[in-house]
Amino acid sequence: MEQSQRFRASDLIQTILPVLVLATVSLRVVECKVHSSGPDALHYRAINCRKHSALLTDFGAVGDGKTLNTKAFKAAIDSLGTYASQGGAQLIVPPGKWLTGSFNLTSSHFTLFLHKDAVILASQDEAEWPLVPALPSYGRGRDGNGDGRFSSLIFGTNLTDIIITGNNGTIDGQGQYWWDKFHQGQFNYSNKIQISNLTLINSPSWFVHPTYSSDVLIHGLTILAPIDSPNTDGIDPDSCTNTRIEDCFVVSGDDCIAVKSGWDQYGIKFGMPTRHLIIRRLTCISPDSATIALGSEMSGGIQDVRAEDITAINTQSGIRIKTAIGRVAYVKDIYVRRMTLTTMKWVFWMSGSYNQHPDTNFDPKAFPEIKGINYRDIVATNVTGAARLEGIAQDHFTGICISNVTISLSKTPKELQWNCTNIAGVTSNVTPEPCHLLPKKEKVDCAFPEDRLPIEDVHLKTCCTTKTA
Template identity: 70%
Template sequence: MEERRVSLLELIAFPKSQVKVMVMDALVFLVLVAVLPSITVVESRKAGILDSLEYSALSCRGHSASLTEFGGVGDGTTLNTKAFQAAIDHLSQYASDGGSQLYVPPGRWLTGSFNLTSHFTLFLDKDAVLLASQDEGDWAVIDPLPSYGRGRDTEGGRFISLIFGTNLTDVIITGDNGTIDGQGAPWWEKFHKGQLNYTRPYLIEIMHSQNIQISNLVLVNSPSWHVHPVYCSNVLVQGLTILAPVTVPNTDGINPDSCTNTRIEDCYIVSGDDCVAVKSGWDEYGIAYGMPTKQLLIRRLTCISPFSAVIALGSEMSGGIQDVRAEDIVAINSESGVRIKTAVGRGGYVKDIYVRRMTMKTMKWAFWMTGNYGSHPDKNYDPNAVPLIQNINYRDIIADNVTMAARLEGISGDPFTGICISNVTIGLAKKAKKVPWTCTDVAGISSGVTPKPCDQLTDQGSEMMTACTFPEDSLPIDNVQVQTCTCTRKHL
């Protein structure tokens, strides 16, 4: 049980009302862990020192070094930002000679933000904990994302993420379930009190990059989003445990943003916001940047988010979202299973969305679509920029203890069309809403759905229970394979 020790201790941070649910759902997590991609640790001990590690990765490296070789001190109080950056800068010279790997040994490694390099692996030992500095002076301020035009918390710039990289190729952040702790409490407090001068940092952000792997880590207490690949292609996210108190703001789990060919699988997320939020830019800035998120796979995700969605599409979707395939999802004690969030001024599109084999327990809504999610970066958005929402498919879904089956709200004069819901059984809670479905400005079909949907979803009859499609072809990211790599702790 050593691998879960950090995660279970995180339950202390949750409200008491949530602890009972969380302990029950730890059993679900343990079942999930049994099917996660495994890491094999090969120990060759000399004088009690671990010499080599075997693990799964997209790329293996020709060179390896330990953080301690660059002055790192894992006592939880010594600041290691310079040690991390010196190590990475030194290892960058091997990019064209087999690449390199930085091993973070057991210890508590306090650090500010640091930048990654190409053809590089950051590997955290199972007993390594990266602690994010709580001193704002350890975080540089960078420009807003061009597809957003401003920071999300405030106007202007944003604090750089703890682990950051841009214009990179072949980057791996992984470990033997080592921990990255964002120590976000001071940031959450400043957000609530309106004391932020810049937007809060994320835990991991990779920009304008390709061939990225983030896997087999425990991520906790980010100041804001935990994992944010943006303007990237070929991204693999596997085997993450992400934990934050469910009442803290904007602690999204994984947010693919204007990315192509992304695979998210075998993750367990407890969050104060959406577990997976699919994005592509905000209003006029996202429209002008014009980079959609497309070809996204989400598999074997377990989520707890009492105040947000398991999978959210938007609200920043102005560059477009297309071809999202989600399957084998477990949702527990969450506000909604799948939510589409958009508004007049967003423009863009959400289309070709496929969800199947989803199980939900204790939900406010199973499905929620809204066209009036009205937050805007500024007053310069185009009131004629209406979003296109079409070809949304939900099938083979079971839900229990649900307050309301669905809330589907399109935009007047811009209806959401091509909605298909089939083979879905929703068990309502004892204090459920009297009307289980509400539908305005939407159109589509249904078959084999209980309770009976609204009239806007024309009933096709039980013989059409598989009417909603799910693509059977493979996306390029689905064919990417990992290999067994070895990390040896040695001097270069």
């Protein structure tokens, strides 16, 4: 969701990345041939296992929730980076509360593993969140700091084969400080990224923000923020290709998933779309925002999004498309099926007037293309309004298909259930009856692709750690 205040703190996890070395390697990580057991054994599923491993405490970290461990994290990551070409390495965060500022993952073929009783606590000292250059597809930082932006808690750039996982360990962004004063991570230019089986809470801003990356696997995340917290998007794939998001539970003050690709003329110039995105088995609670939002920063384009088996409870809208004059690019070839929605303001929402801009230099004649939007097999109950579909007068949204949808209204529904302007498409087997711009057509099943994307054929290995003495 767009920035609504002057200042925004950093994301929790962002993807971009760099390297360094030193310390005792105490464990060995292998792909399990036989299921090992015992109090010291760790098992997890990952795209790759590592040959080398160490504990955060090997680098002087103290898990008392008070001692700052930023230097320990950096020293561990630098040390283990020497093993990138020797089977990779894993840093284990053991039980405890580990206070830290922002840190980089600087080496490829690296795993950060959180024990189930481990909590990484984000520092509330502003000096621990350094400013970094603005993303080129945004033109300026979203934080109100000129051309800069605050770094994410965990981030990296130009990496391959990075895993952040655990036995449901926790990363706590401690965002209340930032929410109170100014009203969690990020990966860039990276590929083969896995973020899984973690609990992420109270991010200062967007939780998980993969950027300019490919082959991204996100699954098994529990993401929790107060429903009135600002800008706490759950997962924001941004100019990414071949991404799979599965089995995540999000409670947020903003969009549960927000798909992006750059902002106005900066995103147009950068020209990197988000495409080939799969979203499955998502559960969302967000009273003021969308289950899945496409845009509004979509100036590099969004294409081939496939969402299925989605549940939303007490959420503002199901699928929302957000764009405006000045964005250019496209949102097209969008496929959604099997949604179960309960207590919604709108089931379908498209906005052509989402008019926040990075500066005044956007092109007022640059129109976005919104077409090929397919929704099917949806059941929604306790709904205030079925649809709010608002295209642009000079630039209609076309190719909208909605089929097999049953919407049951709340006790105080809107008088106009289908608010439609500047759109075109068809509907089939939809109640309540749609607007005249979406005429009924018998026996239509809106499209959903039958081919498989490459990210669907990525299979996880079972990794385990054993003592090497």
